[in-house]
Amino acid sequence: MAKSYRVKLEKEHLIFSAAHFITFADNICERIHGHNYRVYAEVQAPLDGNQYVIDFIALRDTLKEITGALDHHVLLPMAHEQIKVTPDHKEVLVTFEERRWIFPLDDCVLLPLSNTTAELLADYIATELVKRLSAKGLIHIDQLEIGVDENEGQWGVVTRTGDDLKLV
Numbered sequence: 294m295a296k297s298y299r300v301k302l303e304k305e306h307l308i309f310s311a312a313h314f315i316t317f318a319d320n321i322c323e324r325i326h327g328h329n330y331r332v333y334a335e336v337q338a339p340l341d342g343n344q345y346v347i348d349f350i351a352l353r354d355t356l357k358e359i360t361g362a363l364d365h366h367v368l369l370p371m372a373h374e375q376i377k378v379t380p381d382h383k384e385v386l387v388t389f390e391e392r393r394w395i396f397p398l399d400d401c402v403l404l405p406l407s408n409t410t411a412e413l414l415a416d417y418i419a420t421e422l423v424k425r426l427s428a429k430g431l432i433h434i435d436q437l438e439i440g441v442d443e444n445e446g447q448w449g450v451v452t453r454t455g456d457d458l459k460l461v
Contacts, residue, residue, distance in 0.1 A: 299436070300346045303333035307356055309364040311402075313409040316375060322389045325367070328443040330411075332360055332418060337436040351431055359421045366402045368409045378403060411449025415441040419451050423458055434458055 312327040334356055338346045369378045369387060379386045385401045387394045406413045419439040426432050437458060440450045 297337060298340055298346050299335055299337035300349065300352075301333060301335040302349065302352050302356065303331075304353060307332045307353075307360055309360040311363055311366050311368050313368040315408050315410055316373070316389070320375075320390070322376070322392065325394065330360075330363075330414070331442040332356060332415075333440045334422065335436075335438040335440075336434055338434045341433065347426075347431060347434070351426070351429060355422060355425045355429070356418075358425065359418055363402055367396050367400055368414070369396075369401055369403050370406045370409050370413075371403050372405055372407045374407070411441045411443045411447065412451060413449070415439045415449045415451040419453055423453070432458070 308329055308331050310327060310329050312325055314323040314325045316322045334352060336347050336352065340346065369385065370376055371378055375389055377386075377388045379388075380398055380401075380403060383398055385396045385398055385403070387396065404414075404417055406417060416439070418441065419437055422439065423432065423434075423437065426434075436452065436454045438450060438452045440448045442448045
């Protein structure tokens, strides 16, 4: 019988506060609003030479780097078909139909996403986590699950396995 091991990391400091807005039903755009997002990571892999799945400290610190970069920013989707995000050297102009917003560039994180939903934020965090862990030589992972909670129990979750862990 084969054994499978996994670890789950969910810490109080893996939280980021950010503003966003999403579109839905093709032409409805929410008002800008904010959340105190919480993040967890679950990693499945064979035990390594130290007899653990992954170094908890490396996982924790890498997730903290990612969430820290999102904290206290406006999250903007660069790949949205209808939301146009145009940065210059000091500001970001955002338009949706007749609506427009101007934000200081330093207050924004421009994300390679089509919408800033919890699900796509989870996928973005997973991508960043795999890139950064790989750079540290820590990418012997069979499965990675990232959850992003936007409102105390409203989780967006992505699970990556196999070749999907190499899409970075």
